[in-house]
Amino acid sequence: MTVLVLGASGTTGSRLVRQLLEHDISVRRAGRSPSAPSVHGRGAGAVADVRFDWTDPATFAPAVRDVHAVYVVAPPGVADPEPIMIPFLVEAQRAGVQRVALLSSSAIPVGGIGARLADFVPGWTILRPTWFASNFTGDHLHARSARADGEIVSATEDGRVPFIDPDDIAAVARHVLAGPEAPCGDLVLTGPEPLTFDDVAAQLSAHTGRTVRHRRISVTDLSARLRGDGIPGAFADLLAGMDAAIAQGAEDRTTSVVEEITGRPARSFRSFLSR
Template sequence: MTTAGTTLVIGATGTTGSRTAAQLTAAGHRVKAASRRATPVAGTEPVPFDWYDPATHAAALDGVDGVYLIPPVGDSDPATIMLPFLRQARTAGVHRAVLLSSSAIPEGGPAVGTVHQALPGLFEQWAVLRPSWFMQNFTGEHAHARSIRDEGIIRTATGSGRVGFVDAEDIAAVAVRALTDEQAPNTDLVLTGPEALGYDDIAAIITEVTGRSVVHHRLSYEQMCDHLTTQVPVRFAAMLAGMDRAIAGGAEDRITDAVQRLTGRPPRAFRALLGRETRCSS
């Protein structure tokens, strides 16, 4: 049994936001699709939204009873702007919030971990999605995908560490259930794919499926920091490189049953996703 009402999807043009909005509307739910340019998303009501512009927040929250939260990208301290918004959302009548975090960030940890810690005190119904690294990092506009296309190289400081890479469609499917089931999970959910793979494995699978030679260049933590500072602010680069270092130490070498348990179907494997996207682009 699912709840009725209107859901605000923040970041509705992004990797998981667009998929969550699409799956919600396909299931007959009303969606306000929030993004900085209020880009139309089929079947939704587009609304302008900018985390750093509080003037856009009230209109986005009007008539909403659930919200899917994508933190501001690249902000190492998102709680500063997210917590005032969440308090405003509660006052406006929002009763359920689902937050996108990361498997690498525990409750009370850095960045969005602070928001995670505060969420149960703000809403009676809530969930924190903590997906592992996205499979789409290798096929979309992520730095890895660009370096694969431009150079045939994936650069990380993960060494031989393995990751339970997860399909963004599966993350969205869990988000829809967390937003619309009669009772929210009221917990955090670590989301993974069906297998843990190293970046050497990822490079080998891409090479096999696409026919394009791809290799994994193993960098040190310091080299990765230097590389990332050409793309993101220094503090955020250090945090991302630190996540790579944690992977090298085995922190992400796990798989969970959360996707199967919440959606009733197994998560998609990387090889299957890559084959699907290769066919669609041919």
């Protein structure tokens, strides 16, 4: 069995690649500039790299050839990815791909490309995680502002989010792509505990030993801030609107899907920081 992973160097894709290899499942990593094929880890399946570019449909067919399942990450920064993704799914169907897991978001209702997956593959799953716990680490804007200015900035007000460890998303993806059965449908993935951004700031402060505060701004100001960070205008407006939805309670819920699929509970934000 070979699993094609789009976005293989990304937050969830890189973790999925690692987990698949740890379970002796061969992986084809997709990227714009693939490196030389190699084998990773003791007892791991083979891992090969293939060129893939959403803007170059000629890369679609070679990527899906002889592949059992595909982890699909939509083109980044595109408000309506359906016209770009349909030709890829057509190639996946022609190649006999059996399963697809589409990474979406709990903030986006199922529709568009998600509603059409069943037209192309017999086994399909839409993974709709809430906001990533990793948004406060690495090079993310929240992490950079926490380090540079001692603050995280949002328009979420007192809204709560059950931040999810990306490793948990990857674990669910591995089960639905390479497990005995593929659950067809829409899976909303959350962490175990909804937190306000004030709560997050407090946990970051406790973890780092440096004071981090939550600065509240308007949706309009947030959009301008995101544009200033290089995010295209329409996508910045979309992200700022998601903060407004959080403020209105859109993400204030938890699900048990991670445990139901993987057999273990979702990790908390505090546990993510500790790891």
